[in-house]
Each structure stands twice: as structure tokens, then as C-alpha cells.
Amino acid sequence: MNIKLNAPVSTAIAIGVGIIVLAGYFIPSITNIRFALLRTGLVLAAVALLVGIINLLTVHFKKLGPDNENSGYSLILIIALLLTLVIGIIDMVQSYMFGQSNFQMTNWIFTNIQLPIETSLLAVTAVSLTYAAASILRKRMDLFSITFFFVILLVLLGSFSIPPATLPFLHIIRDWIVRVPALGGARGLLLGIALGTITTGIRILMGTDRPYGG
Amino acid sequence: MSATGFTGIVVIVLFLGLMIFFSIINQEPKQKNIRPIQAYNKINQEINVAVEDGTQLHISLGRGGITGPESASALAGLSILKQVIEKSSVCDYPPVASTGNAVISILAQDTIQGTSKAISIADKGKNPSGELVGVTPFSYAAGTLTTIRDNNVSANIHTGWFGSEITWLTTAGERQSTPTIAGTAQLPAQAVIYASASDPLIGEELYAGGAYLGAGKIHLASISAQDVFRWIIIFVILGSVLLKILGIDIFVENSLAGSM
């Protein structure tokens, strides 16, 4: 076990907090402590988000400069970020000071810039997903891939329903696939993931994995 | 304490005991009695390629939060990151890391700095970034796209929590003909990874990264413990099913039911 002791405080904190929170899952009497800690975690996560955004800004500020071919993009990113932030703060002030609710300007930006972009990004994946599914057999021609490929086709066909061309039989097959074998496999996957999750967590609670700068 | 609570504690203690037991028993960490996983072989291979090629590895750690069960996949991703940094320390260009969650980003930076220091990459300019590239799932994916393209990336390793935005990352790798090793705990994203990544990590293979990349005894012990527990689960399921068929209501069910 690679136990280093040069960050004993952080390690002790991580272990201590972890054990209390974990115990809170199983021992009802300390549930309150667990929630207090969880709330602390929420606030800290929020602060961390600010740190992350400062980090994001810093990174792009660093990219500014004539020698970086992408500095233009970074500049745009910074402008977009700061502009939205300023508008949002104005909104916030209005909301708190003057009771004008619902962050209209921010929402406008969100609705007309972020939302279309996000939806478009997902829409474009339709093409990528079709391509990926079509080329799976070239990548890996094995039982797994063949099954995978035909199950995709079956489930898609089972979802298809335009009255004259509806295939009720396929609907039933699709339903059955989703309900039975897919569930079996998913349970196995989830149980396996749970096992992996538990060991990963326990390693941190043991202090052997210390990603927190320990 | 409820039956569930008691069972939960038993599970944890059992895991802890198994992990310690295996880490003591397995004195030779080099001796890996574990099935080969292609994706991890590929990571090792790609590290070598990056060294010889003067390219970078790109590791994205997903967007999972730290305060939920998603954290585990990000933490597993971090231990993979650590191993990759350690192993690719001879690279001219150390790996570049990207995340979509602020806490993970901080952790990635800490991991990078800690690891780099341990291996004495003193030149900070060369340090991998660990930056937060975007804060919503798709902005994270979009930011990571930029990272994949703008850096001299020879391979992409996506280990962490992703949703269907992983499609963008895996196909970006494919478009550039760079190998993509990806794994996540989110099931739909796993399906996408399976279809579009060149080397998918399926299910809990993601959590075995430390063991396969040589993070030490405790990681190997972890997967041994997982194996033991796997069989316990299997026997519990099969046993209970058998008893159920026989019409016997059993203890196991009562122990677990509290949480259902």
C-alpha cells in the first residue's frame, strides 16, 4: 500500500468526512451530521465551480496573443463569458433590488444562443450515430458486434410506426428486448459498476488513493 | 439500525477486509493474474507511441459531479490519469487533461501537479493542463473537441462520467484517425462508446484502470475483492431464486428490502 504521510491533514479530513457520510447511509442516528456535511459539500462544489470558471478564463487569457492561431476563438469565448456574466449580474441586481423576476435577459441569451447550439449539437450526433452503427461490423466483426448491430435495427424498427406500415410484431419484440434481455444485461452491468464504485470509494476512504493533492 | 443498514456495513467491512487481505497476500504486484483488457493494453501502447512520436495523450475525465455516485467514475478516471502521467513522463509533451466538472478539474490539476512533482517534471510549461473546458455536458464536449484538435494528440482516453455527448468525443477521435479509449459508468454512453470508440472499456472495466496500469497492490487487491464479491452476489441471487422457487421466503431479501 502506497501510504504517504506528507498530507496527513487532508488525508485525515477526507477519511473522517467520508466515514461520517458513509455511516450516515446506514446508521440513522447520524443522518443529521451526514446532511450537514453534504450541505457543506454543496456549497464547496459551488465554490469549486467558480474556481473552475476562473480557471477557464485564465486558460483562455493565456491563449490570447499573436502567436496563437486560436487566440481569436479564446477572445470570443472570453467576451461571450464576460458579457453573459455582466448581463446576468444586472439581472440579478434587478431581481434582488427591484423585484423584477426571472432573469429575462439571461434567459433570452440562454434560449437563443445556448439552447439552439446544444440541440444542434445533439442533432448532429444522429449522423455520427448512424455512421458508427453502420461501421461497427467493419471495426469488430464478432458475435458481440453482430448482436449489437441487429438489436439496434430491431429496436429502431420496433419504434417505427406509421399506420399503414406498422409492424405490431416488431413492437412486441422491441418491447420484450427492452424489458427482458436488455434489463438482464443492464443489471449485470450496474452490479459490476457498483462493485467498481465501492472499491474506488473505499480506496479513497482508506487513504490509499488521494487525488486531493495529497 | 435497520437490516439494510447492517447489511450495508457488512458489505463495506467485507470489502475492506478483502482488499486488505489481497493486498497482503499478493506480495508481487507485478504478477498480474488478471484477464487482458485490450483498452488498457492500448493505453500502454499509446503512451509509447506518444513518447516516440512527440505527441500528446489526451485524457478527458468527464463531467460527473463529486457529490454523487458519478464521482466514482471520475475518481477512477483520475487514477488512470495519474498512471498515464507517470508512464508518459518521458514524453516530450505530457498528456493534456480536460474535464467538465469544476471539482474534478481541481482534482485533475492536483493529480497532475502531485504526479508531475513526484516524477520531477519541473518545467511547469510542460505540465498537462487539467483545465475545465466547459461546464455543461455539451459545452464540455465542444471544449474537449477543441482540445483534441488543437493539441498534437495521438490518442484520446475518455474515462469518467459522460452522457450521450460522448458521441462527439469518440467521433472526433475517429475523424482524426486517432485511437480512442473510452469508458464510463453511464449506460447509454457506454453503448455509444462501444459503437464508436476504437477501444471501449465496458462496465466496471473502467474501475480497474489502476490495476491494469500498475498503480499498485491495493488496486490489484481491489479487483480481487470485486471478483470475490461478484461470486457472492451470484450465489446470493441464484440461492435466493432457488429458494423462491421452493417457496421459501428468505433472509437475504429482508436484508436488502429496506433499500428498495
Added chain:
Amino acid sequence: MTDILCPTCGRPNPDNQGSCEFCGSPLGTDDSSLRNDLFPAKDINAPGRHPPVEPDDSSRLDDFLKPTEPAGSSLRNDFFPPEENDDHGSLEPTGLNDSSPLKDFFSSEDLGNQESIQPTEPDDSSRLDDFLKPTEPAGSSLRNDFFPPEENDDHGSLEPTGLNDSSPLKDFFSSEDLGNQESIQPTEPDDSSRLDDFLKPTEPAGSSLRNDFVPPEENDIRDILEPTGLNDSSALKDFFSSEDLGDQESIQPIESDDSSPLDDFLSTKEIDDQNNLRAAEPLEDAKPDSEPTSFSGDSGWLDMLQDPNSTIDEDQESEAAPVSAPTVDKPGTDWLEKIKRLNKSADEVEEDSSFPDWLSVTEKPEGEPKAKPEEPESPAEDVPDWLQLDDDDDQLNDFLQKKDLYDSEIKSEDSGETISEEEESQAPAELFEEGVEHKKFPSWAAAQDSAPQNGAQEIPEELQFLAGVEPDSITDQIVDPFQGEEEEFFDDLFSEELPGWLTTASEEGAQIAEDEISRGELPGWVEAMRPVVESSDMTGLSEDEDYIENYGPLAGIPSVLPAEAEFALDPEQAAMKPLDLTASKSHQEYVNLLKKLIGEEKKVKPITKVAPVQTQRILRWLIAIILIITVGGTIIFGGTIETKIPPEDQVNSSGYGALFNQIDELFDGQPVLIAFDYQPAATAEMHIAAASVVDHLMEQGTYLSFVSTQPTGPVLAEHFLTSTQEKHGYIHNQQYINLGYLPGESAGLVSFVIAPKKIIPLAFDGSNAWGSPPLVNVDSISDFAMILVITDDPNTAKSWIEQVGTHLKDTPLNMVVSAQVEPLIQPYFRASPQLLSGYVAGVIHSLNYEHLREQPSLASTAWLPYNIGIIITVGTMFIGGLANGVLSLFSRHRARQIGEIK
């Protein structure tokens, strides 16, 4: 066996003796002592026989440190600047504890010193003594030279002594280095440089520079490291690739501020530690054997040097002496001159161009090395030997002995004396009376010898030179002549010679070593030096042979060296001989193995990189065009289509049926919690799926509370209302409230379940969240009439079910989910403790829901293009998949055929 004549009483003493057995006076005081220093006791010839004084490692080290440094620990500090100490913790995981790296480092450090100095002087101790002698006033100068000044910077205490006093010494060292590298290296296969060659394949840049400039220790270290652990050595690479490399040697003495080299240096250190650690343990025993071998040769010709007339043991006469004697005479002057020339000005660059000549000659051995057995041991095995040498070094013992002598001498001397004074005072009278007497020594010894003298004599000149007059020119000088050829040259040398002493050092080789020793062969590393001498002879320096002989200052040589020796041994033969002798079968195997390894290392592994496939892009375009045209066309021309209500039994067993029934039972003003837990990207599908459901809720007149565990959720909720439920015209705070963002993912959810008012005290707009009448009585999440979660993420869905669903009493938990979530949530709907009361999954369920409500909404509008999209996709996938499958089978078949043909 040669005896040393006591300068005082004139009686012979065993040459491992520090002081005269008869009169007790130190043997080092006269010229013979110097010689002793330079060439350690011959007694060590016999393996296992140790000099009388055998300090243990630590004492040796201490001794080593003491005289050179007022504060012995400062040396250590130099080696381990503070930052590095900080790092120890981080190193621990690899198994190092704090102290071990230090120890290891020291051992390697010593090795480094020995090795690096060896080239000029065969004997560690004597070498070190020499080093120390002139440098002693400022011990730290040694450090300065070996370790870039920056390190000294870290230690205020050292600075004054180190930097101030050391300038002459720096000169000395710089000249030393120049000497070593320019003139001596070629003649002597320095281990480090040899190993450097080893490394080169992996390090494209700066390798030649390294050879020339990198302080010897580092070279050695690298040698040790690289073969054993390429992975770990990145830092080393950094170190070497860094621009400073070249400058370190030349500039360091002048400038002490640079910090980057320090880092680099540190990095190498750490890696060294690790590697050394790994290597150190197994090696403990082997060393003693190796040393003796090396001395047998030394002593032989030492004797001759010492006293040409003295009786020489038969063994030595026949073997050792002859070997060394001839080599001694000729090149000695060459070297000295070279060094002098180098030191004097940059003009030498031209002169140095002569090096390539002899280098090319030295390349001769290239062919030979392949057969040579010495090298064989794998890098990992090498390391141990090195370390061993370090630990129980006879040479060191010797050195210590002598050092003691020197110490006493030095202490008695005025520390304020100039170096030249010191040197003169310490230098054996015989030697220095004649001024050039040192030329008597074999070239490699002489070179070493000359360096200090240069330092002493040419200080002013060199100081100027070092002061930055032409540091670059030196760099150039040194770099140019060697770059390409040197590598090969040293490679060869390495392959030949390293084994010589390494193998003997190994336990396995102990016996062989004994044999060799008894035959009086030169040890490998001494051997290593000889070929250079020889080569220098051949490279056009040989013209100097006559010259040397006839030259005034060397006139003494004929009298010093027995004539027989010259006849007896042809230098070329001498160079070859040990190679033959050391070749055993196992060695041969090792050589082959190592060669193979090196060869593989050099091989450029083709990196299989698939070129971006053009067809891939075309296929993507094709898919995109097909999809957009068909779907877009359907949107434009298609309109809506009539679909049928699904059969009743199907509805009853479905999630949407259950949800519909529940909502139908809700009434005016009942609080309903809606979680907008999808990401913005999924807006399209979620709007289609949820529009009808939320519409239904609003129709029932429920009071809606929106919450989200995602930051974008609150605005999505607003967007949802404005874009899909415009007709209801719900007003915030009156018919609905947006509670906003619930941070902390599932943890936040758990908190919210227990105390919603505490967790979200304020609504999204900052107003009181729980003030409106329908919510006044809501104290826990169970007080809502219904919970509806709209999500596209199976884990969010699972979190809600596990964390919230389990805490609900009578409140039903329902969901509107994306199609991808359905397989994962439907078991909760079907299982007996029904945690999920109802759900709508994707566009398909939504259409059915709309049918149930008999109010077509978004799903009905989107249905036709959506289904056209599905069928087109299925077609594309099928055709594409089939084509790819056939292609894949075809290529497999072809591959198999090719395999069969092969």
C-alpha cells in the same frame, strides 16, 4: 608488486600503505605519494585483499566530504536542494524512504565521481585526492563544477566559499572537463559516454552536447538509469535536452543564478534515486573483485613510473607494466598539449578538427565490439556493479588513506595559499622540479595531472576565459568535432569495455576476475582508457610519438620506463588483449543480449497510424444528406398523420397509461413537483415527451413547483412553459413557482427530500419559495400530490427513484424520460413495490399519451418526420452495416489467404 620508497627513509613500503612502515612518515609527501594517489596500491591486485585501512562507506564518504568542504553536509545539500527534499514524500510511493534516496544518491554520486574522473586517472582515490589537493582551499568548487552553481545558491552557507574561492578551481574544472572530454574522452572510453551512446537512440537531441558537457556524474547516472528504466528517465531527458546542458559546464562557473538547470538536475537526481535504489541492493558483494583487477594494471605501470630502476615484480613486468608503459610515453604529451591548447583559446576549434581523424580511427573497434564479451550484462545488472564499486571500494579505501595523509598535509598548510602554491608544495618534488615531469605519466594520468596544473598555472588566463570571454567557443569546440562520430565510437568502446570491469565485479564473474588478475591483466576500465591512447596514436597524434620521446621534458621517460616494456608490448596488442581475456561464454551471451536490446531500441518502430479515411467522410456526408433531405422533406411536405390509439390492454400495462390515470385524478390547486432534470441538448425530445403531460397537469389546475438538480434546469423550465404551454399563460408565483437549482446532484436530492424548505429557501428569482398557499403546508417532499421527473439521464432517473422514491409515502413518483432511459427505469415500474408509478418514454409514448388525451400536441406534429427518420436510418444502417460486414469478411478472408501463402 611495487613498493613505494619512503621519501624520508628511502625504504620500500607496500604501496597500499599510507605511511612509511619504517619511519612513519607519510608516503604521500614525496613524489611517490603523488603517484600513489594517482595510482592506487597494487596490493589490491589480489582479489579480496584489502588495504590495511578500510573505512566503511560512510566514513569514506565523510572523509571525502570533510576535506573538501568546511561543512560536509553542504555537499549533500547541494545534491539535494531543498525542493527535492520536499519531493521525497511524493517519491515514497515507489518505495523510497527519505534516507534511502540520499544514500543511494551518494553512492551513485561517488560512482559518478569515480567514473567521471577515471578517464583521467585510473584510481579513484588518487583522482579524488588530486582533485582535492588543488581545490582544497575551497572544497565547494568541486561541487560547483560537478553541480551547477544554482544548487549552491540554495545554500547560503556555501555560497561564499564555494563561489568566491572556487573560481580558479572552476577554471581547473572547466579545463578538466575540457580535458576530459576533448582530449581524454576520446582516448578513454568513459563509461558515461559509452552509455550515452546507449541512450542516444531514445534521445535525439543534445546527446552529443551531453557527452561533452554534462558533468560526468550525470552521465554516469544516466548510464545507470536509462537502460534500466526508460520510463523513469524522462526527467533526465529533460535535463539533457534542456538548452542549458551545453552551457552548464561552460557557463556555470561564471553564473550561479540560473535555476532551470537546478530543476533539471534535481529531476535527474530523483530518478537516480529511484533507479539506484532498485539497483543498489543486489550489488553489494560484487565490487571488491572488480577493483583489484583494475589495480593490477595500474600498479604495474605505476611502479614503472615511480621508479624505473626499482625492481618490478615479474608478473608486472611481463604483463602489467608492459601494457601501460608504452601507452604512457606517447600520448602523454599529446594530451597535455591538447588540454593546454583547448584551454588557451578558441582557436583550438580548428585544431580540434584533428579529433575527428583519430576518432575515425577509433571507430575501428566498432567491428570488434560485437564480439566483445565485457559488455554483456544487461543494464540493470550493470547498475549493481557500479554501486558495488561504490560501496566497498578498495580504491576508495586507498583514497581515504591517502586523503588522510593529504588532510594532515593540507591542514598544516596555510589555507590562504594560492592554489599554485599549494600544488607546488604538495606536488612531488621530483615531478615538479622539472616542470613537465608529469608527462612521464601515461597520457591518461598525465592528462589528469595536467589539469590541476593547468588550473594552477594558467589561472589568470583561464579565468578570463571562463569569465565569459569565449564560453561559446568552447561549446562549439567541444560539440563540433564529436557529435556524430563520438557516439559510435563510444558505443563501441562501451560494448567492449564496460563489461571488463563490470563483469568481473559481478559475483558470477568473480572467478574470472581472479584469473585475470593473476595474469595481471588490466581491468576493464583501465583497458577502456587504453584504446583511446592507442587510437590517439593512430589518429595522427602518433606523429608526436617521436616528438615526445625526443622532447626535452620527456627526456626523463626513457630512464623511467624500462626499455623492455616498450618492446614487450605493442600498444595495440595491449589494447586488444583484455578484450579477449574477458570474453567468457556467459559474457558473450550477455553481449548478445545487450546488443539485441540496443538494436531493438534503435529500431524505429513503425507507428501504425491510419490515415484519415476519405471514404469515411464521404459516407458521413452521404448519411447526413440522406437524413436531412428525407426528414427535412417530410417536415416541409409531410404534414401530420393519423395514428391509432393503442389497444386498451396495452395501455393499461404501460407507463403512460398509469401516468395518465394519476394525473386525471388530480384536482385544482394540488401541489405538484416537477423536476426539469434534462440537459439543454435534450430539449427537443423532452419537450415532445413532456408537453402533453404538463399540459394535462395544468389542465387539472395543479400548482406546479419546478426544481432541477442541474444548473440549466430552472431556465429550461421557463423555456418549457413559454414554448409549449403558452396557452395556459401560467404566472410565476401564482400558478407555479420555479424553485431553481438544487445543487449537489444526488446528495442534494437526498437533502431536499428530507427538508425541502431548508434546502431551497428562495425561489429562482429570489422570492420566498414557499409562501404561496399551495406550498404552505408542504414540509416534506411527501406533501406534494405528485412528483414528475423529466430527465434524459438514466442515472438522474435512478437517483430520483432510489433517493426520493424510497422516502415517499403516498405521493406517486412519475417520470417523463428520454427513449434511452426506458430500459433502465421500466423495472421499477414493473416491480412489486412500485417505486415508479408511471412514465412516458420518448416520442412514442408521448404520442400515445396524446392519443389518450385526444389532444394532438408536439408528438403528433413530429411523428411523421421522426418515423421517416427512423426508417431511413434503419435502411442506411442496414445497407451500410451489410456492406461493411461483407468488406470485413472479405478482408479477413484475404488476410487469411495471405497468411496461408506465407
Added chain:
Amino acid sequence: MNLTIGSLLDFTGLGLGFLFTILIFSYLLGDNPFFRLAIHIFIGVSAAYVALVTINNVLIPRLIIPLINGTKGERLLSLLLFIPSLFLLTKATPLRKAGNWSVAILVGIGAAAAVGGAITGTLFPQILGTINSVDPSAYAISTSRWDQAINGFIIVLGTVTTLIYFHFGARETPGQSSERLPIIENISKIGKVFLAVTFGALYAGVYLSSLAALVERLTFIWKFLNSLGFTLFSSF
């Protein structure tokens, strides 16, 4: 007047939405500066938006307001929260080491949440669900008994074989790669099929989501063009 401004804003918004949709769709032709422009704006906007929401919904109500308006206990608690928060902020500065312990709190919580969540949220419920899948009485929505029994067994088989598929332990035979016991190897093949089915079903789901987005975007584009007056096809 307000109406005009409102409709102008609406139209600008639609125009922006249209523009960005086209810019993103241009990626289908290949990576290009327009696409990059769009995603950089997107990253900036989304980051700012999330920051705003975080400040507004977390920091202000939980950290600032209790400090100003709260009772003594609340103020104390907020102060207690303030300290690690401040240290965490050092992570954005060169003094980042100072924030390690704050991060350690988060990691501790995260690890515990992961373990606790995995045990209570996945391990127990999924085991129980698997066991109950063979029990017709455990079905809330009942179809035929036999049907359910058979399906139950298939689910159990799928769960167990998939679990076995992940078994890591193997025997190392010298000179060869590690191999698992033949029986495990064979069973895991069945597990692999179940996995493939699961992935196939999920993949189809993901695809349907993205297809819905595609339909929505194309509809939006069409609507926008229509609103611009492109009534070219409306006569059809």
C-alpha cells in the same frame, strides 16, 4: 412600443438560433471556423450562465444570506462554511496547496456518496430486483404467469452471466497472456450476448433522442425560413 421591442428581440433571438444552428450543422461538412466560432461562444455563454445560477441559487442563499439575515446559529454555520470555501478559492491562485483540505472534504463526501449510493442505490435494489424477477407475485403489472417466469429466468441469466463476464481473475500461463478458467470464459460469452443486447437497446434509445433533436432543429429552421417570408414551398 414595447411590443415592437419585444417582437424585435424575439426575431433577433430566432435569427441567432437559426444562425447558430446552421453554424453547428456546418460541422457535418467538416471542422470549420464557423463551427469553432459557435462553440466558443457557446462555451463562454454556458459557463457564465452556470456561474450565475450557482451564485444565485447556492452561494447567495446558503452562504451570504444566512450571514446577513440569519440567526446566531446560522451565522456560525455560514462562517464555518466560509472558511473551507475561502481555502477552496485558493485553488484558483498559485497558493493552491492551501485548498487541499477543502478539496479533501469534497473527495471524502464524494467517495462516501459513491460507496453509500452504490450499496443502497444499486447493489441492494438490483440484487433484489433480479431475485424478484422470477417471482410472479413481485410484479405490479401482471401478464401471464409463465411468461413472467420465463422472462424472469432470462433476466437472472442475463444478470449472472454479465456479472461473470467482468470477472478479472485469470491464470497466468508462462509465455502466454492470462486466461480465465474455460468455464468462466464460456459463461462470459453468454454474458457478452446479453451485454450486446443491452447496448443495442440503449444505443437505439440514444439515437432516437438525437433524431428527435434533428427533427426539432430542422423544423425550427423551416419555421424560421417561413417566418422570413420564404414561402417558396408553402404553395404546395
